[in-house]
Amino acid sequence: MNIISENRAFGGRQIVASHPSRVCDCNMTFGLYLPPQAADGPVPLIWFLAGLTCTHENAMTKAAAQGWCADYGVAMVFPDTSPRGEGVADDEAYDLGQGAGFYVDATEEPWAPNFRMQSYILDELPRVLFNNFPLEEELQSITGHSMGGHGALTLAMKAPGRFSSVSAFSPICNPSDSDWGRKQFTAYLGENADWEDHDASCLMRVDGIDVPVLIDTGTDDQFGDLLKTEALAKAMAEKRVAHTLRMQKGYDHSYFFVSTFMEDHVAFHAEALWG
Amino acid sequence: MNIISENRAFGGRQIVASHPSRVCDCNMTFGLYLPPQAADGPVPLIWFLAGLTCTHENAMTKAAAQGWCADYGVAMVFPDTSPRGEGVADDEAYDLGQGAGFYVDATEEPWAPNFRMQSYILDELPRVLFNNFPLEEELQSITGHSMGGHGALTLAMKAPGRFSSVSAFSPICNPSDSDWGRKQFTAYLGENADWEDHDASCLMRVDGIDVPVLIDTGTDDQFGDLLKTEALAKAMAEKRVAHTLRMQKGYDHSYFFVSTFMEDHVAFHAEALWG
Numbered sequence: 001m002n003i004i005s006e007n008r009a010f011g012g013r014q015i016v017a018s019h020p021s022r023v024c025d026c027n028m029t030f031g032l033y034l035p036p037q038a039a040d041g042p043v044p045l046i047w048f049l050a051g052l053t054c055t056h057e058n059a060m061t062k063a064a065a066q067g068w069c070a071d072y073g074v075a076m077v078f079p080d081t082s083p084r085g086e087g088v089a090d091d092e093a094y095d096l097g098q099g100a101g102f103y104v105d106a107t108e109e110p111w112a113p114n115f116r117m118q119s120y121i122l123d124e125l126p127r128v129l130f131n132n133f134p135l136e137e138e139l140q141s142i143t144g145h146s147m148g149g150h151g152a153l154t155l156a157m158k159a160p161g162r163f164s165s166v167s168a169f170s171p172i173c174n175p176s177d178s179d180w181g182r183k184q185f186t187a188y189l190g191e192n193a194d195w196e197d198h199d200a201s202c203l204m205r206v207d208g209i210d211v212p213v214l215i216d217t218g219t220d221d222q223f224g225d226l227l228k229t230e231a232l233a234k235a236m237a238e239k240r241v242a243h244t245l246r247m248q249k250g251y252d253h254s255y256f257f258v259s260t261f262m263e264d265h266v267a268f269h270a271e272a273l274w275g
Numbered sequence: 276m277n278i279i280s281e282n283r284a285f286g287g288r289q290i291v292a293s294h295p296s297r298v299c300d301c302n303m304t305f306g307l308y309l310p311p312q313a314a315d316g317p318v319p320l321i322w323f324l325a326g327l328t329c330t331h332e333n334a335m336t337k338a339a340a341q342g343w344c345a346d347y348g349v350a351m352v353f354p355d356t357s358p359r360g361e362g363v364a365d366d367e368a369y370d371l372g373q374g375a376g377f378y379v380d381a382t383e384e385p386w387a388p389n390f391r392m393q394s395y396i397l398d399e400l401p402r403v404l405f406n407n408f409p410l411e412e413e414l415q416s417i418t419g420h421s422m423g424g425h426g427a428l429t430l431a432m433k434a435p436g437r438f439s440s441v442s443a444f445s446p447i448c449n450p451s452d453s454d455w456g457r458k459q460f461t462a463y464l465g466e467n468a469d470w471e472d473h474d475a476s477c478l479m480r481v482d483g484i485d486v487p488v489l490i491d492t493g494t495d496d497q498f499g500d501l502l503k504t505e506a507l508a509k510a511m512a513e514k515r516v517a518h519t520l521r522m523q524k525g526y527d528h529s530y531f532f533v534s535t536f537m538e539d540h541v542a543f544h545a546e547a548l549w550g
Contacts, residue, residue: 212524219515230512233520237505240494242524245508249487249517 010070011036024083031060031078044139044273051146064259068266083114103151106188141269153200165272167214174201174228201231213243218251285345286311299358306335306353319414319548326421339534343541358389378426381463416544418442428475440547442489449476449506476506488518493526
């Protein structure tokens with residue numbers, strides 16, 4: 001692991017690091033905020049999975065999370081959204097290839113050798129983090145934005161018992177029924193794969209989830225038709241999943257929306273983690 | 276109007292009164308809590324519509340609302356759930372006739388002469404209240420439980436501009452598709468009536484609502500299958516209605532649930548009323 005930068009922030013440490021990833025067969029970069037409390041021993045960890053076109057940097061610089069993480073004494077990790085580099089497949093579209101990993105393990109060419117973000121987030125990056133930083137492996141929660149909100153929901157359901165709580169900002173909710181999803185699932189998983197096994201609304205309908213759930217989406221989200229919030233809302237109500245879903249009046253899809261409600265989400269996770 | 280009783284409560288006045296109702300063609304009884312602030316001038320008013328089998332008395336005695344109303348300086352009215360008395364039609368079932376008015380104006384016999392709860396709540400009782408008590412007519416909000424939660428939602432949509440906010444505890448959400456609804460709509464409105472015009476999920480899908488909405492329902496509600504929360508959840512998300520829907524883990528349909536979250540609902544309405 002290679003520390004690329006470190007900045008003091010809210011009395012703690014904002015770190016950027018890279019490491020060779022066996023899973024993605026390339027170097028991967030991540031941001032990690034350690035609150036002041038980490039100087040005294042391991043702290044809980046919140047995962048923030050970012051959206052389409054993002055790197056490790058977007059939420060780290062624009063989500064206004066560090067101050068709240070310091071207040072509540074929790075770390076936050078900002079992984080990249082896909083493998084990257086010259087030897088890694090890509091597409092000219094903003095929503096396929098590099099920057100658009102969708103948090104699945106691709107089975108189709110040319111993506112299969114590198115695009116294994118599910119295994120990266122659930123298996124490999126945790127080992128890097130817990131081996132190198134003062135983080136409490138038993139106290140993890142997960143959140144994310146847009147494609148990353150979807151990733152937070154699906155990965156929480158795929159790793160039951162791992163995360164104490166899950167939240168999402170403007171999540172893609174039902175990708176197998178959306179243009180934000182069908183194209184990527186076709187490319188990464190193939191037309192005949194079991195897409196429902198990677199779709200938050202479908203997984204929710206079948207498995208549900210037994211940890212606290214908080215969803216925030218803006219009523220004026222410019223991508224509202226692509227998110228399909230209604231499918232997730234229906235699935236959670238039908239399955240009687242304990243949750244809070246809020247549609248926030250006048251907000252759009254941007255990090256201005258994410259930062260506005262970041263305090264609520266950090267407080268929500270802190271309560272689940274410390275409870 | 277006849278004052279039946281008055282009790283000091285949280286520094287204010289818990290009143291029970293009756294009045295001859297022209298709309299329901301019988302005497303109607305209601306409870307009204309006036310907070311201490313009402314001694315100095317008009318205060319905002321929250322309507323609490325009760326559920327099946329209830330009178331004016333259930334929420335008044337079991338919802339633990341008065342203390343929060345005093346804290347926030349708002350009044351709360353507890354209307355009865357139907358016309359009552361010897362000359363009023365009834366049914367042996369708990370969910371039809373007296374105690375089960377469903378907040379609609381019946382058009383069918385034998386219910387039509389008395390069962391006009393929509394007009395009673397929206398037209399007649401307001402005049403009684405605003406003519407007799409220090410209440411601010413421009414500052415009203417509405418909530419309710421179960422059948423009354425449904426009533427709060429439907430009446431808020433039928434009187435746009437009247438209520439500054441609407442909330443509901445364990446509301447019936449989609450009565451035209453539930454055994455809590457089809458039977459009553461058949462009896463009161465007739466098989467061929469436009470049931471969707473009295474169904475919260477259908478109205479939400481078509482009209483939506485442009486004031487803050489808060490819904491709380493227990494994951495362990497013993498009547499969850501009858502409530503059809505998923506229909507309302509889907510409709511609000513699809514219509515991009517600004518709202519908060521919470522499914523509260525482990526709670527059932529009782530007033531123990533209502534009283535647990537009453538503080539949140541009074542605070543929610545107070546914010547909308549004073550905002």
